Amino acid sequence: MKDKTQKYWKANLKIVFSLLVIWFIASFGFGIIFSDTLDQIRLGGFKLGFWFAQQGSIYIFVIIIFLYVWLMKRLDKKLSEEEEI
Amino acid sequence: MTTQLLTYIFVGATFALYIGIALWSRARSTNDFYVAGKDVHPVANGMATAADWMSAASFLSMAGLIAFLGKDGSVYLMGWTGGYVLLALLLAPYLRKFGKFTVPDFIGERYYSKTARKLAVVCLIFISFTYIAGQMRGVGIVFSRFLEVDINTGVIVGMAIVFFYAVLGGMKGITYTQVAQYCVLIFAYLVPAIFISILMTGEVIPQIGFGSTLVDSQVYLLDKLDQVTNDLGFIAYTENAKSNIDIFCITAALMFGTAGLPHVIVRFFTVPSVGAARQSAGYALIFIALLYTTAPAVSAFARMNLIDSIQDQPYSSSPSWFKNWEEIGLIAWMDKNADGKIQYSSGNALENVKPIYQELRGPKGQRLLENEPNLSNENEIYIDRDIIVLANPEIAQLPGWVIALVAAGGLAAALSTAAGLLLVISSSVSHDLLKKTYMPQITEKQELKYARIAAAVAIAIAGIFGIYPPAFVAQVVAFAFGLAAATFFPALFLGIFYKRLNKEGAITGMLGGLLFTASYIIYFKFINPDINNSDYWFLGISPEGIGCIGMILNFALALSISIFTKPPPKDVFNMVDEIRQP
Numbered sequence: 001m002k003d004k005t006q007k008y009w010k011a012n013l014k015i016v017f018s019l020l021v022i023w024f025i026a027s028f029g030f031g032i033i034f035s036d037t038l039d040q041i042r043l044g045g046f047k048l049g050f051w052f053a054q055q056g057s058i059y060i061f062v063i064i065i066f067l068y069v070w071l072m073k074r075l076d077k078k079l080s081e082e083e084e085i
Numbered sequence: 086m087t088t089q090l091l092t093y094i095f096v097g098a099t100f101a102l103y104i105g106i107a108l109w110s111r112a113r114s115t116n117d118f119y120v121a122g123k124d125v126h127p128v129a130n131g132m133a134t135a136a137d138w139m140s141a142a143s144f145l146s147m148a149g150l151i152a153f154l155g156k157d158g159s160v161y162l163m164g165w166t167g168g169y170v171l172l173a174l175l176l177a178p179y180l181r182k183f184g185k186f187t188v189p190d191f192i193g194e195r196y197y198s199k200t201a202r203k204l205a206v207v208c209l210i211f212i213s214f215t216y217i218a219g220q221m222r223g224v225g226i227v228f229s230r231f232l233e234v235d236i237n238t239g240v241i242v243g244m245a246i247v248f249f250y251a252v253l254g255g256m257k258g259i260t261y262t263q264v265a266q267y268c269v270l271i272f273a274y275l276v277p278a279i280f281i282s283i284l285m286t287g288e289v290i291p292q293i294g295f296g297s298t299l300v301d302s303q304v305y306l307l308d309k310l311d312q313v314t315n316d317l318g319f320i321a322y323t324e325n326a327k328s329n330i331d332i333f334c335i336t337a338a339l340m341f342g343t344a345g346l347p348h349v350i351v352r353f354f355t356v357p358s359v360g361a362a363r364q365s366a367g368y369a370l371i372f373i374a375l376l377y378t379t380a381p382a383v384s385a386f387a388r389m390n391l392i393d394s395i396q397d398q399p400y401s402s403s404p405s406w407f408k409n410w411e412e413i414g415l416i417a418w419m420d421k422n423a424d425g426k427i428q429y430s431s432g433n434a435l436e437n438v439k440p441i442y443q444e445l446r447g448p449k450g451q452r453l454l455e456n457e458p459n460l461s462n463e464n465e466i467y468i469d470r471d472i473i474v475l476a477n478p479e480i481a482q483l484p485g486w487v488i489a490l491v492a493a494g495g496l497a498a499a500l501s502t503a504a505g506l507l508l509v510i511s512s513s514v515s516h517d518l519l520k521k522t523y524m525p526q527i528t529e530k531q532e533l534k535y536a537r538i539a540a541a542v543a544i545a546i547a548g549i550f551g552i553y554p555p556a557f558v559a560q561v562v563a564f565a566f567g568l569a570a571a572t573f574f575p576a577l578f579l580g581i582f583y584k585r586l587n588k589e590g591a592i593t594g595m596l597g598g599l600l601f602t603a604s605y606i607i608y609f610k611f612i613n614p615d616i617n618n619s620d621y622w623f624l625g626i627s628p629e630g631i632g633c634i635g636m637i638l639n640f641a642l643a644l645s646i647s648i649f650t651k652p653p654p655k656d657v658f659n660m661v662d663e664i665r666q667p
Contacts, residue, residue, distance in 0.1 A: 005662070005665075008666070009665055012665075016174045016175065019170075019174060020170075020174065023167065023170045023171075027163045027167050027336065027340075028333060028336065028337075031159060031163055031336075032159075032163075032329060032332050032333050032336065033329065033333070036325075039323070043296065044296045044297065044305075045295075045296035045298065045305030045306060045308065046295075046296040046307065047307075047323055050156055050159075050307075050323045051296070053156060053159035053162070053163065054151075054156075054158075054159050054162055054381040055292060055295075055378055055381065057162075057163050057166075057167065058162065058163070058166045058374050058377055058378050059374070059378070061166050061169065061170050061370060061374070062367070062370050062371055062374050064170050065169065065170060065173045065174075065363075065366055065367040065370055066367045068173060068174055068363065068367075069360075069363045069364050069367055072178075072363060072667075073360065076360070076667045079667070
C-alpha cells in the first residue's frame with residue numbers, strides 16, 4: 001500500500017513538473033526572454049514575440065490545465081484499478 | 086430612448102436579478118456560509134471564480150493601461166492568467182482535499198500553530214482590503230458618469246446590494262450571483278469589442294481583427310499603430326520600454342500572487358471533489374481567457390481610435406465624449422501653443438501630472454487649470470487611463486444600448502469581486518480568529534451570526550473607503566500581489582510538497598517575505614517617491630515586481646530555518662500524506 005501511494009506521488013510530480021516546464025517556456029521564454037528575437041518572425045499582422053506575450057501564452061495556459069486534468073484522471077484511474085487487484 | 090434611461094433599465098434589471106438569486110440561495114449553516122455547502126458544479130464554480138477574479142481593474146482599467154503601455158502591458162495579461170496554472174497544478178486540488186473552510190485554516194493546521202494562523206489572518210485582511218478599495222472606486226466612476234448621480238450615492242447603492250446577498254447568502258449567495266455577474270460582464274465586454282473590430286478591420290473576432298489589416302487599406306493595424314505612436318514621440322506600440330528583468334519579475338510577482346490570493350483559493354473549497362477542483366480551475370481560466378485575450382485587442386483599437394479622433398482637432402469641434410469626461414475630471418486640455426487645436430504626444434502635459442481645475446472657462450469653453458504647463462514637451466492633454474473601456478463605445482460611436490451594457494458590466498465586475506473579498510475577510514474573522522483562537526466555545530449557530538456581523542462590518546469599512554478613497558489606492562495595488570506572492574504562496578506550496586517544513590521555518594519565511602516586500606514598496610512609493618526609478622532599484626526591479634524577490638527570500642528562510650529546528654510532529658506528516666491522495 002505504502003509503495004503504491006509513493007508511486008502515485010512520483011508520477012504526479014512528473015506530470016506537474018513537465019507541464020510547468022511548458023508553462024515557463026510559453027510565458028517567460030517566448031513572451032519575455034526570447035520575445036524580441038521571435039519578433040523577427042511574423043504571424044499575419046502580429047510579430048510573433050508580441051503575439052506570445054499578449055495572446056499565445058494565455059491559450060497555452062488553458063491547454064496546460066486541461067492536459068493536467070486529463071493526465072491526472074488517467075493516473076487516478078490506474079491507482080484505483082491497482083487497488084482493486 | 087436616451088442612453089441614460091437605457092443605463093437605468095440595464096443596471097436596475099441586473100440588480101433585481103442579483104437580489105432574486107440572493108433570496109433563492111440563503112445560507113443555513115456555516116458550511117453553506119463559508120464554502121457554499123461544497124456542492125457547486127465545476128462549470129458554475131469556474132464562472133464564479135472568473136467573476137470573483139475579474140475585478141473593476143480587469144474590466145475597467147486593464148485595457149486602458151495596456152493601450153498606453155503597449156507591449157509592456159503584457160505583464161498584466163500573462164501575470165493574471167499564468168497564475169491559474171500554478172493554482173491548478175500546485176495548490177487547488179490539495180487544498181480541496183484538506184477540506185476545511187479558509188486559507189488561514191490550512192496554514193494554522195499544517196504548521197500546528199496559532200501564531201501562524203493569526204499571521205495568515207493579518208496578511209489576508211490587509212491584502213483583501215487593499216483590493217476592495219479599488220472596487221469601490223470603480224463603482225463610483227460608473228455611477229457618476231452614466232447615471233449622473235453623486236459618487237457617494239453610487240457607493241451606498243452598491244454597498245446595499247452586496248450587503249444583501251453577502252450577509253444573507255454567504256458563499257452560497259455569492260457563488261450564484263457571481264455566475265450571473267460573469268454572464269453580464271463578459272457579454273458587456275465582448276459586444277463592444279466585436280462591434281469595434283468589425284468597424285476597424287472587418288473581422289468579427291477581436292482576437293483576429295487585432296492582427297489584421299485596417300478596413301480599406303493594405304496596412305496591418307499593429308504596423309500602423311507602431312508608426313503613429315513613433316511619430317508622436319512614444320516608443321513603438323509593440324516594443325518594450327521596461328527592462329527584461331523588471332518585466333520578468335513583475336510577471337512572476339503577479340502570477341505567484343494570483344496563486345496565493347485567498348479569495349481565489351477559497352473558491353476551490355466549494356466544489357464536491359478533488360477532480361472537480363482540477364476541472365474547475367480549467368473552466369475558470371477559459372472564462373477568464375475570453376476577456377483577457379479580448380482586452381489587448383480592445384487596447385490597440387482604442388489607442389488607434391483615440392489618436393484618430395482627437396489629434397490636431399480643433400477643441401470646438403472635438404467629440405462629445407471628450408467634453409463629457411472633461412466635466413467628470415478625467416480628461417484635461419491645456420492649449421499650450423494657443424492654436425485652439427488638441428495636440429497629443431508623449432510626455433506629461435502638466436506639471437504635477439494630475440489636473441487641478443479652476444472654476445473659470447477658457448476661450449474655447451475648456452475648463453482652465455491651476456497647473457503650470459510642462460514645457461518640456463508638446464503634449465496638451467491629460468487622459469485618465471481608467472476611462473478607456475468606458476469611453477471606447479462612445480469613441481467608436483456605437484449605439485446607446487451598448488454603452489448602457491458596458492455600465493452594467495462594469496458594476497457586475499466590481500460588485501462580484503467586492504463580495505468575494507468581503508466573504509474571505511468575514512470568514513477569517515469569525516472562523517479563524519473567534520472560533521479557532523479566541524472563542525472556541527461558541528456554537529455553530531453563534532459562529533454563523535458572527536460571520537454575518539463580520540461581513541456587515543467589513544462592508545461598512547469598504548463603503549468608507551469608497552466614499553473617502555485613500556489617495557494611495559492605485560499605488561497599493563502592487564502591495565496586494567507582492568504580499569500574496571511573498572507570504573501565502575511559499576507557505577502553501579511547501580506545506581503540500583515538503584513535509585519536513587516546520588512551524589519555525591514557515592513563520593520566519595512569511596514574516597521575512599512580508600517585511601522585506603512591504604518595506605521596499607513603502608520606501609519607494611511613500612517615503613522616497615522621488616528616487617522611484619531604475620537607477621535606485623535593487624537589481625533594477627520596480628516595487629511592482631519586488632514580490633518575486635520577497636518570495637525567493639521566504640523560500641530561503643523557510644527551508645534553512647527548518648533544517649536547523651525540530652521536524653513537525655507525526656500527525657502533520659500523516660495529514661500531508663492524506664492530502665496528497667486524490
